[in-house]
Amino acid sequence: MNIVIITGASGGIGGQFALQLDGTLPAADGFWLIGRNREKLEALAGKLRHPSRRIALDLAGKDASGQLGALLESEKPAVRMLINCAGFGRTGSFEKTLLSDQTGQVDVNCRALVGITAVCLPYMRRGSRIIQLASSAGFLPQPGFAVYAATKAFVLSFSRALAQELYKKGIYVTAVCPGPVKTGFLETAGAAGNMLPIKKYTMVSASRVAAKALADSRRKRSVSVCGLPILAFWLLTKVCPHGLLILAVGAMKERKSVP
Ligand SMILES: NC(=O)c1ccc[n+]([C@@H]2O[C@H](COP(=O)([O-])OP(=O)(O)OC[C@H]3O[C@@H](n4cnc5c(N)ncnc54)[C@H](OP(=O)(O)O)[C@@H]3O)[C@@H](O)[C@H]2O)c1
Structure with missing residues (x-):
């Protein structure tokens, strides 16, 4: 059984x-869909x-990746993605x-992501791919x-280093770094009604982010950035001292009374 988790x-x-993957998967394959709802x-x-x-799992729980690991152990699927x-x-x-x-964000965004990657890796083989949702928020404090x-x-x-480690094995890792995306x-986040105007103008759809990420993953790119404004922001954070950029963002937020 070949699966996408x-x-x-x-x-x-x-x-x-x-x-989007549903239209391209071979007939023998299927999905393991994880969420609380x-x-x-x-x-x-x-x-x-x-x-x-459908796997209802609270990833903030300490044993979430262990539960997925037990399921993988009993079913022994090939994790294609x-x-x-x-x-x-x-x-x-x-x-x-x-x-x-505060600690919940670390638990779900980091600890669970590392745990799930670790328990899935033994079931991945040459040609398998991993997509990790980072964010343009990761470019700058x-x-x-x-x-x-x-x-x-x-x-x-983590994902860029892992991409390098696994490349030789033919397993490709892509970190996806969207700016603001129209979702829940x-x-x-408590940001829906109170955003910097620049964030409103750079907002894109979830379908666009997913399509770009899948295309970048197929091209074996280690980072996926969707849209020119976010690409420009990424480049800016590479050439400008972060201290200056943090001051500028802080000043913009203060003027607009954004937290
Ligand atoms: N939207 C943006 O502006 C944006 C920008 C950059 C990066 N991202 C990243 O993109 C990813 C997807 O976000 P989205 O925009 O699709 O937001 P979303 O619509 O709010 O979806 C978030 C997903 O995370 C799941 N989740 C949250 N806490 C969980 C928990 N404790 N246990 C299990 N599942 C949990 C939710 O599942 P349940 O609701 O079922 O619990 C839901 O499926 C996130 O990693 C986010 O940080 C989003």
Whole structure:
């Protein structure tokens, strides 16, 4: 059995990955869709031509990757593709944000992503691919989104190093770094009604991000950036001192009273 595993499949970008891959997978293949919201997973499964197993799993739980590992051990599928898409963010000053939200972002965005990658790798072979959802927030420290940006810098760094380690084995890793995307993410983050105008103008659809990521993964690229403004931002963070950029972003946020 050849499978594609998608965490965050109940969300905007994860759902798009499933829908777009559904048209290209061979008939023998299927999906393992992971998320907490079973209703959303069932709704997505209903739209797919390929069979899918819906796995309701809270990735903030310490044993989440262990539970997936046990399932893999009993079924022994070939994991053709792993898409680690689950993640969330919370805007606001570090001092005023709930501790459980701060540590929860680290648990879901980093710890679970590493654990799931580790338990899936033994079931991957030459030609398998891994897509990790980082973010353009990982390019630069972000006051007011400090922990989230740090978790995504972790995902980007980890994924680029892993890409190099696994390249010789013919397993290709792509870190996806979108700017703002139209999904439920912004509402969860508490950012939906209060964004910098520049973020509104650079916002793209989840389908565009997924399509670009899949194309970059096929091309064996280690980083996927969607859209010229985000590419320009990435280049800026490579050539400009981060201290200056952090001050500039902080000043823009203060003028607009954005957390
Ligand atoms: N939207 C953006 O602006 C944007 C920009 C850059 C990067 N990203 C990244 O893209 C990824 C997908 O985000 P999205 O835009 O599709 O947001 P979304 O629509 O809010 O989806 C988030 C997904 O993560 C899952 N998730 C969150 N916490 C979880 C937990 N504790 N256990 C299991 N699953 C959990 C959610 O599942 P349940 O709801 O079922 O729990 C959902 O499927 C995230 O990693 C995000 O950081 C998003």
